[in-house]
Amino acid sequence: MRLVIAKCQVDYAGRLTAHLPLATRLIMVKADGSVLVHSDGGSYKPLNWMSPPCTLVVAEPDEEAAEAGVTAVWTVQNSKSDDRLVVSIHEVLHDADHDLGVDPGLVKDGVEAHLQKLLAEQVETFGVGWRLVRREYPTPIGPVDLLCRDDAGVAVAVEVKRRGEIDGVEQLTRYVELLNRDPHLSPVRGVFAAQEIKPQARTLATDRGITCVTVDYDALRGVDDPSTRLF
Amino acid sequence: MRLVIAKCQVDYAGRLTAHLPLATRLIMVKADGSVLVHSDGGSYKPLNWMSPPCTLVVAEPDEEAAEAGVTAVWTVQNSKSDDRLVVSIHEVLHDADHDLGVDPGLVKDGVEAHLQKLLAEQVETFGVGWRLVRREYPTPIGPVDLLCRDDAGVAVAVEVKRRGEIDGVEQLTRYVELLNRDPHLSPVRGVFAAQEIKPQARTLATDRGITCVTVDYDALRGVDDPSTRLF
DNA sequence: GGATCCATCTCGACC
DNA sequence: GGTCGAGGTGGATCC
Numbered sequence: 173m174r175l176v177i178a179k180c181q182v183d184y185a186g187r188l189t190a191h192l193p194l195a196t197r198l199i200m201v202k203a204d205g206s207v208l209v210h211s212d213g214g215s216y217k218p219l220n221w222m223s224p225p226c227t228l229v230v231a232e233p234d235e236e237a238a239e240a241g242v243t244a245v246w247t248v249q250n251s252k253s254d255d256r257l258v259v260s261i262h263e264v265l266h267d268a269d270h271d272l273g274v275d276p277g278l279v280k281d282g283v284e285a286h287l288q289k290l291l292a293e294q295v296e297t298f299g300v301g302w303r304l305v306r307r308e309y310p311t312p313i314g315p316v317d318l319l320c321r322d323d324a325g326v327a328v329a330v331e332v333k334r335r336g337e338i339d340g341v342e343q344l345t346r347y348v349e350l351l352n353r354d355p356h357l358s359p360v361r362g363v364f365a366a367q368e369i370k371p372q373a374r375t376l377a378t379d380r381g382i383t384c385v386t387v388d389y390d391a392l393r394g395v396d397d398p399s400t401r402l403f
Numbered sequence: 404m405r406l407v408i409a410k411c412q413v414d415y416a417g418r419l420t421a422h423l424p425l426a427t428r429l430i431m432v433k434a435d436g437s438v439l440v441h442s443d444g445g446s447y448k449p450l451n452w453m454s455p456p457c458t459l460v461v462a463e464p465d466e467e468a469a470e471a472g473v474t475a476v477w478t479v480q481n482s483k484s485d486d487r488l489v490v491s492i493h494e495v496l497h498d499a500d501h502d503l504g505v506d507p508g509l510v511k512d513g514v515e516a517h518l519q520k521l522l523a524e525q526v527e528t529f530g531v532g533w534r535l536v537r538r539e540y541p542t543p544i545g546p547v548d549l550l551c552r553d554d555a556g557v558a559v560a561v562e563v564k565r566r567g568e569i570d571g572v573e574q575l576t577r578y579v580e581l582l583n584r585d586p587h588l589s590p591v592r593g594v595f596a597a598q599e600i601k602p603q604a605r606t607l608a609t610d611r612g613i614t615c616v617t618v619d620y621d622a623l624r625g626v627d628d629p630s631t632r633l634f
Numbered sequence: 635g636g637a638t639c640c641a642t643c644t645c646g647a648c649c
Numbered sequence: 650g651g652t653c654g655a656g657g658t659g660g661a662t663c664c
Contacts, residue, residue, distance in 0.1 A: 173429060173443040175406055177501045187642045188513030196503045198404060200429070203443040211506035212404040212434040215659055216452045219509055221642080223446045255642070266501060270408045275442035276424045278450055284655065285647085308648090313569075313603060314653075315648095334418075334655085342573060418657040448644060454657080486657070515640065545638085565640080568653090574639095601652075640661080649652080 174201040177266035181242075182209050182220045186255030192219055199246075199259060201228060203272070207248045207257060225251040233260070288317055288332045290392040291365060295320050297392065298330070298363060298385060316347045320363075327351070327360040336366030336384070341377045348382070405432040408497035412473075413440050413451045417486030423450055430477075430490060432459060434503070438479045438488060456482040464491070513620070519548050519563045521623040522596060526551050528623065529561070529594060529616060547578045551594075558582070558591040567597030567615070572608045579613070 176199040182192035192209065197219070200208040205226050208218040226248050233242035237260060246259040288307065295302045301323030309319035309329075318330035329351055331344035344362045351360040362382040364373070367389050374384050407430040413423035423440065428450070431439040436457050439449040457479050464473035468491060477490040519538065526533045532554030540550035540560075549561035560582055562575035575593045582591040593613040595604070598620055605615050 173408075173441075175429070177404075177503070184642070188511055190512070190642080191510045193507045193510075195506050196501075197506065198406070198431070198501075198503070200441070202441075202445075206444075206446065208447050210404075210431070210433075212503035213437075213455075213506065214433075215437065215454050216439050216447075216449050217643085217659060218447050219506065221447045223642080223644090224444075266499065268497065268499075270427075270429075270497060272408070272427045272429070272443035275426050275428065275444065275450065279422045279424075281420045313607070339570070415657075421657080446644060448658095452657085454659085484657095511642095513642090570639090603653075636664085638661100638663080641659085643656100643658085643660105645654105645656085645658105647653090647655105649650100 173203060173272050174269045175199075175266070176201070176264060178261050179263040179265070180209075181260040181262070183258045183260075184220050184222075184256070185258075186250070186253065190220060194262060196265065205248075207246075207259070209257075209259070220257060222248040222250060222255065222257040226255075227251065284332060284334045287334060287367070287387070287389060287392070290389075291330070291332055291387065292318055294392060297387060298328070298365070299323060302328075311347060311350050313346055313350060316351070319351075327357045328363055329360055330363045330365055333364075333366040334368075336364055336369035336373045336386075338370070338373045338376055340364060340366070341373050341380070341382065344377075344382060345380055404434060404503050405500045406430075406497070407432070407495060409492050410494040410496070411440075412491040412493070414489045414491075415451050415453075415487070416489075417481070417484065421451060425493060427496065436479075438477075438490070440488075440490070451488060453479040453481060453486065453488040457486075458482065515563065515565045518565060518598070518618070518620060518623070521620075522561070522563055522618065523549055525623060528618060529559070529596075530554060533559075542578060542581050544577055544581060547582070550582075558588045559594050560591055561594045561596055564595075564597040565599075567595055567600035567604045567608075569601070569604045569607055571595060571597070572604050572611070572613065575608075575613060576611055 179196050181194045184190040198210040204224040206224040207222045209220045210218050229247045231245045233245050241262045242260045244261040248257040292307045295304045302320050305319040308315040316329045317332040320328045322328055329347050331340055333340045348360055348362040352358045364377050364382050365385045365387050369384050377384050410427050412425045415421040429441040435455040437455040438453045440451045441449050460478045462476045464476050472493045473491045475492040479488040523535055523538045526535045534552050536550040539546040547560045548563040551559045553559055560578050562571055564571045575595055579591055579593040583589045595608050595613050596616045596618050600615050608615050
């Protein structure tokens with residue numbers, strides 16, 4: 173990884189065009205050739221960047237640019253598209269290269285997929301006598317997270333979210349409506365399961381006859397088989 | 404901006420938990436206290452990070468950690484939530500501070516707002532004889548991107564997206580339904596215009612009688628008056 | 635300050 | 650390789 177602190181101007185042309193006026197910034201060149209231009213603030217997103225696969229070519233500035241104070245022009249060209257990042261370097265304040273090696277990568281826990289998996293293994297969370305028909309039950313407009321049968325044998329479409337918001341209720345509504353057209357399943361009701369359900373989402377769900385269930389992730393994980401845990 | 408290259412292990416706890424095993428990485432500490440941990444690959448997203456507002460506290464490792472090779476523990480605590488990033492430093496390979504100053508910021512062109520503007524100026528893109536009633540036509544549930552009249556004088560609500568997905572169809576459906584309650588406008592039909600329309604969105608739109616139109620941004624821009632361009 | 639919506643979204647999973 | 654949905658989404662804008 174090459175780290176350059178430089179006074180520079182940056183121009184991007186690709187899916188949009190974007191321009192950064194002259195200022196001092198960090199230019200990070202990764203081992204795969206990708207380039208990130210960071211300022212000393214904002215969030216984790218760079219001001220401008222080029223994603224791999226891409227190649228960096230350093231060139232002399234033309235006469236006009238040289239007169240404007242440009243000492244080098246870095247052109248980062250994406251290999252698969254017309255996307256191009258041009259960094260006009262005025263002054264280099266720091267330039268260092270470091271060998272970082274390959275990163276072993278991130279281990280995550282607590283995301284929706286895991287929540288869905290835990291609920292699939294423990295459908296009795298929704299009620300005694302419930303059983304799972306299948307996870308990711310396919311429909312023409314996408315898969316339903318869980319399709320179950322309650323203790324009375326009635327089909328239930330379950331939408332699992334980490335945070336239950338109005339979008340999720342809309343999604344579940346579409347699934348239930350569609351599944352109800354299938355005579356082998358109908359009548360199908362809906363359950364909206366999330367760690368946290370926003371009041372507006374709860375209101376809309378209730379209004380549509382959808383049952384809301386808030387689930388306790390730690391409790392689900394507590395009774396989970398440790399061998400299936402991520403860590 | 405402080406740039407540290409270090410052999411480290413990183414743990415995040417907050418909306419999820421995430422763990423990075425021991426490896427050499429770049430740790431970027433920005434002026435606002437935010438911290439980014441980058442590997443030498445991937446895209447612009449750090450492996451792990453803490454967004455501002457947050458504070459960084461450096462502490463000695465406890466005995467157990469010290470025996471494992473930890474020389475310092477950086478705790479980055481978010482000021483508004485329980486989110487916490489813990490960087491266990493084993494070895495510092497580089498450590499430098501640079502004063503970057505405040506960045507003048509990014510100038511963009513070519514986003515959805517611009518697409519909407521171009522279409523408003525060229526409603527004949529949708530058909531001969533079409534005319535624009537107004538952009539951002541107000542409704543109680545938000546403004547419709549474009550309200551037009553087609554060659555037969557029938558009102559058309561146009562939703563403009565860069566990428567047309569299912570959410571946009573839902574949004575347009577709500578607008579059309581609402582506008583159709585207005586006897587001065589009814590009947591109102593819908594047009595879903597985007598540079599790219601996802602198959603599922605197209606299916607849903609068609610099912611609801613909404614016309615899909617894919618628009619060519621470059622072509623629109625090509626016939627655009629240069630004087631109205633941003634740059 | 636909160637809600638809503640776009641994004642050069644990125645990223646992973648699945649087909 | 651395409652498509653689709655989630656995200657510690659982030660960030661801007663509107664109210």
